[in-house]
Amino acid sequence: MSPDVQQSLSRGQRWLKENTKRHAFRKLDKEIIQPGICTECGACVSNCPVEVLVGDRTSGRFVPTLIGKCVSCGMCYAICPRTKVLWSELVGEFRSAWRVKSLDETGKRQDGGAVTAFLTYVLDQSIADGAVVACQDPKSPWLPVAKLVTNKTKLPECGGTIYTHAPVVQEMMRGYRKGFSTICVVGTSCSIDAIDNMQKHPAGYFQMDMGADVIKIGLFCMESFDYTGLVQFLKDDGIDIKDVDKMAISSGKFRVAISGNEREWSVGDLNLVAAKSCSYCQDLTCKNADISCGNIGSEDGWTTVLIRTIRGEHIFQETLAAGLIEANLLETKSLRIIEKSARFKAIRHYKLSSSH
Ligand SMILES: Cc1cc2nc3c(=O)[nH]c(=O)nc-3n(C[C@H](O)[C@H](O)[C@H](O)COP(=O)(O)OP(=O)(O)OC[C@H]3O[C@@H](n4cnc5c(N)ncnc54)[C@H](O)[C@@H]3O)c2cc1C
Ligand code: SF4
Ligand code: SF4
Ligand code: SF4
Structure with missing residues (x-):
């Protein structure tokens, strides 16, 4: 050489x-x-x-x-x-990383309640005219319905995670059609990427409607489940989905809370009811959001928060200053855990069987 x-x-x-x-x-x-x-x-x-x-x-x-x-x-x-190694490609760019807990103990929350706290601040201060979240369909428990909320007091009832695709982008567009100008949308990377396309594509809506503006709150996401499959999965174990108070995924376990009791399965047990579209998805941490939130990297009861844009930074700092949340900087060890999970997601589609 x-x-x-x-x-x-x-x-x-x-x-x-x-x-x-x-x-x-x-x-x-x-x-x-x-x-x-x-x-x-x-x-x-x-x-x-x-x-x-x-x-x-x-x-x-x-x-x-x-x-x-x-x-x-x-x-x-x-x-x-074919490999993914760099932090920037696995987790994306961010300005700071935090562990956050909402100081409002009321209402539903999945982890630290950070998402609901940010939305509360954004509506309270009229930074956005509305927030698009996912709530349960009253007629079909745990079936998500995307909802445009304008009153901050309605946010806590839509707190918590629903592990099924929710059409939040369609609901956002309904808001602009009704005359809203700034909307804060919560979504997983598949939805936030659609909004990002609408911002960056030359024919995208936000390029055409100069008065429309969006704030993107992303959720970390490893996968979601087909609703009918999930109902059947639980039924096969004697559980009626309408009795479920909370679902959560952490440390490779899928946990369901029912009237104070908890049942758990390995996440792998749900492979057959995972949404097929999720097999192709590579972005765990929602790289195109203003603020990304998840539980990986934080202990129970806290939300991991990645601040990605200046706008996200303002919302985070002001929510903190308003006394709605407490926050600690995330240490390197936690960031490495996020990186490892992101790498797992980025290359797991390699395991899909090839048609050739
Ligand atoms: C399908 C899915 C899979 C996830 N997988 C992971 C994971 O593997 N690892 C991880 O660290 N985190 C994951 N998360 C994120 C995590 O469950 C929490 O949403 C996040 O930690 C924020 O918690 P919080 O207490 O701050 O949110 P909260 O204050 O409880 O607010 C949650 C917000 O998310 C909205 N929401 C709930 N379900 C949906 C949905 N399906 N689509 C759009 N918005 C929704 C609610 O309406 C609410 O506004 C996932 C979320 C979803 C929706
Ligand atoms: S493993 Fe294959 S694809 Fe990767 S660098 Fe080597 S030759 Fe190229
Ligand atoms: S890690 Fe790869 S490049 Fe480095 S010494 Fe081993 S074979 Fe060579
Ligand atoms: S894994 Fe990807 S496609 Fe599936 S819900 Fe999550 S972000 Fe969307």
Whole structure:
């Protein structure tokens, strides 16, 4: 190898050591090469600073293969076009990260009640004319109905998580049709991405209607469930969904509270009732939101909050100053837990069976 190339690869090696978690070739082999996700580009082979990788031509395929001692420098995994390593691509950019708890103990909340507190402040101060949230359909418990709320006192009854897709974007548009100018929308990344498209696409609504404005509160999301499937899943275990007080997913468990009792299953048990669309989704933390909220990274009773935009920063700081929430900065350990979960989601679709 020429000294220049060697020097450049060593510099890259150093950057990885100082800035990110490094993965050895073993991980690249397990996640990308063995399952057939490899595009045979040869980047890993040609970027190995210690030259222990070769492209083995097997049955017409180029298969990166280890022929010496891997020093776990992380280079091959980092530059592979099929892996995700950088914080920016896994969790997205954010200005600050917090653990937040609402100081209002009344009403429904999923974790720390941060989302409801932000919405309360935004409506109270007329920063937005309305907030789009998801509430349960009174006729079909746990079936989400997107709702445009204008009165802050109505927010707590729509607190908590409903683990099924809710058409919040349609409800937002209903608001603009009624003459609203600024709407704060709560949604998972699939919904927030639609709004982001409407903001950035040259033909998008927000490019055309200069008077319309939106504030995006994103929810972390690993997956949601098909409503009918979820009803049946619970029924098979003798539970009528109308008796369920709360559903929650954390630490790989799906928990259901019924009249003070709790039942739990491994999240994997619900695979058959997971919404099919979620298999293709890669964004855990809602990268296009102004503020992203979830529970990963915080203990029970607190919401993890990522402030992504200046506007999100204003809402967060003012809600804090108004005494509606308490907040502590999130430590690196918690951020790493979020990063790990985000990586899991970003590449889990590789496990889907290929039609070829
Ligand atoms: C389908 C789904 C999956 C999730 N998965 C994860 C996960 O894997 N890991 C994680 O850390 N967090 C996940 N969350 C986010 C988490 O459950 C909480 O919503 C978040 O931590 C905020 O809690 P909070 O107490 O601050 O919110 P609250 O103050 O209780 O407010 C929650 C707000 O979300 C709205 N809402 C509820 N359901 C929906 C819905 N389906 N669509 C749009 N808005 C809704 C409510 O109307 C309410 O305004 C998920 C949320 C959803 C909707
Ligand atoms: S030494 Fe580095 S680049 Fe080479 S195989 Fe190991 S981790 Fe990959
Ligand atoms: S860098 Fe990734 S995609 Fe390219 S040959 Fe290596 S494993 Fe395959
Ligand atoms: S996993 Fe993705 S598609 Fe499914 S509800 Fe969550 S954000 Fe939407």
